[in-house]
Amino acid sequence: MQDSSSSLDMLRETFKIVVVGHVDHGKSTLIGRLLYDTDSLPTGKFEELKAICDRRGMALEWSFVLDAFQAERDQAVTIDTTQIWFKTPKRDVVIIDAPGHREFLKNMVSGAASADAALLVVDAEEGVREQTRRHGYLLHLLGVKQVAVVINKMDLVDHSEARYGEIVRDVTAYLHSIGVEPSFIVPISAREGDNIAKKSTSSPWYKGPTLLEALDRFHSVTVPSEQALRLPVQDVYHFDQRRIIAGRVEAGVIRPGDEILFSPSNKTARVKSLDVWDAPPLLEAHAGQSIGLTLEEQLFVERGEVISHVEDPPVLSTVFRARLFWLGHKPLEVGKRYTLKLATKTATVTVVGLETLIDTDTLAHRPGTKLERNMIGEVVLRAREVLAFDEHVELDKMGRFVLLEDYDVVGGGLISMEGYPDQRQSLTVKSTNVYSVEHTITRENRVVRNGHKGGVLWFTGLSGAGKSTLAMEVEKHLFQKGLQVYVLDGDNVRAGLNANLGFSPEERTENIRRVGEVAALFADAGFICITAFISPYQADRDRARSAASRIDSEAFHEIHVSADLNTCERRDPKGLYKKARAGEILDFTGVSAPYEAPASAELVVDTDAKDLASCVEQVVDYIDRTFRVD
């Protein structure tokens, strides 16, 4: 330990390393030793450890330092990742002990994925074994870019230079073939302390660094500020009059005034400010920062969209290839559906192809129909909606995802677009029919394919309250999210279906009756059907409700699009109020005919009090809650 003054110490970096390797090759022992040699054990820990070993009548076991759990001590295997801190001359090191047992892959994954560098421990006597290769391969998959190989138990092979050379050849041959270049290969004895903190006198032939020196020579991991801007939307806050889009910059830099693009919705906007609590707004934000921003214009955006600069957007696609490691107890199979989480986006994907299984031992690719637990393979996934991401080789944080089955993470994958085009130019992608259905198609079949229930959103409200505007915005939004949606309004209904109807009270009632019936059919066909009619009478709306209820008792949702009459009259988009006041239109709702506000609407959207973006958000939220099934 060097200078302990806090200002200097403040500049020390924290460096996370993971220790992997075949079971019993000495990972835990090495860590125990590192702690002892760097003087990092709490007072009394060494004595406590010695006492435990004496009590059990065994030689001193360094690995007990880590294996804090009673259960682990009894079974003498590490069952989970454990984090331990120690100091080198240059760094504060956080060290993660990862287990070697095969079935404990998920724990290794949990530790290793966040590491800046890895130590791959190989037993000098046993040499490279199955898990040595496997862990090497996984480190690469998980994104750990720096690896030092540690050849342990040199005391058991008389510190033989020849044996060291043999293992170096084996291990580098394998690592080369998966594209990993080890930074250092250090011969040590964890038990005896050779070449860990100080150079061993037993291996004078070794000219490289000790393990501690090697740790200090790893490169610091840089945050990718030079890359294209990627800022996945995490949430949208309206705690006060501001509408703050919250998220973490995953790559690049963002500044006020930037012209930004939201993907996949393809909306653009200009950044107004980068707001911070209790401090002046930021002038810029870099990769790694959790921020909040406001826009020049009001825009409805949701969690999961990716912010980029207009000129450098992410890939858009419904289909992509992935290299996947599988942790699920049930195997992955073609045709199965999973929940995908990529940055802040959650979507449903279907496995449309299992291209190859990869044997990490031999690196052979072979065909297969199932990806079993602990296996690695290449798959093709298809989503119902368009997803925004990057290829993993381009931008690692935006090119990796996890899959969930039920409540659990069952796999992790890296994205490649090899053989698939970016769909940004041609967003209208027809999805293929991947479900086999019976001859008689049931409502459940449709729900399964669509990922949502069918139903009717019956908008009612005064002329000028915003029914059509809102309906069209909501439709656009749901469509982009891959939902089946259709709007019925005066224009498309009066043109054909109701061309024979005029505007007498009877004909108006008949108009609404037909709309109610057609909407119910749409609902039965699996659609979310939005209707945008004034529909001033409760009795008419009740009739529409019972039409939809023949299909499903919860299919009908009455939504009051409400605005004050004065507001509507001020807006008067078609000049109708003016005409009604002048007596040119008779029986005009709100002026010369009554409007019966719904007594118990499922939802009230107040377009007086809120801007359009918030209203759209309210309806889309409602639909997400009530119609989604996955």
Next chain:
Amino acid sequence: MNHLDQLEAQSIYILREAYNRIKPLSMLWSLGKDSNVMIWLARKAFYGRVPFPVILLDTGNELDEVYEFRDRYVKEWDLNYINAECPPYEETDPDLTYNARSAARKTLGLKRVIEEHDFRGIFLGIRRDEQAVRSKERVFSPRGESGEWDYKDQPPEFWEQYKTEFPPGTHVRIHPLLAWTEVDIWRYIQRENIPVVPLYFARNGMRYRSLGEKDITRPIESNASTIEEIIEELQTTRTPERAGRTMDHDSEDAFERLRAAGYM
């Protein structure tokens, strides 16, 4: 970004993930240094608000200064405060030691307040470096119906994709400070000027390094009476942080058992 900036950004990310994905939520406020930092981070994440209730598991046995601190900052920080009274000593498992039974009061108190409000997510300010067993924790750590922790079968957690989906009847403990160390906490308190209970600062050669109930927490010998001095002391000390918490030291696996049963 320096080390503290990175920790801060990561914790804010975690707080925001939980707030978006899990409802209803709440935060345990032990009034110690860590949970004050956690509240501070929440105010940063949510623009000056703590948009969920904060809970003190009150044994009635906290130190006087702790209660004074609470009364002041509930107002100053405009907190939606829940005082969760812990069941009396007599209701705890009589097979446990005195220390463990005192701790079990909090475990029970926590269980009850979760049931009463049907919370699905609870923020806790624990850190991996505090105690070997806590080092095993996940950031999002799911609990069974009775709050127990299955440390042998924890969900995988990688690429910051946290466990935010779980079956009815269970809840998740969220640990935004898991990656922080004791020194990080003090440096952050210093940088941000975050108030803490004065008991942390030495008087007459003694200070509290970790705050717990009166009867089972002891001050340590120290002359560190400012944050600077505390940071300096931590650079050189090799006494564990929880040395003054007697419940940890009854047996080899005392703390592990407490946690498996649902303790913080």
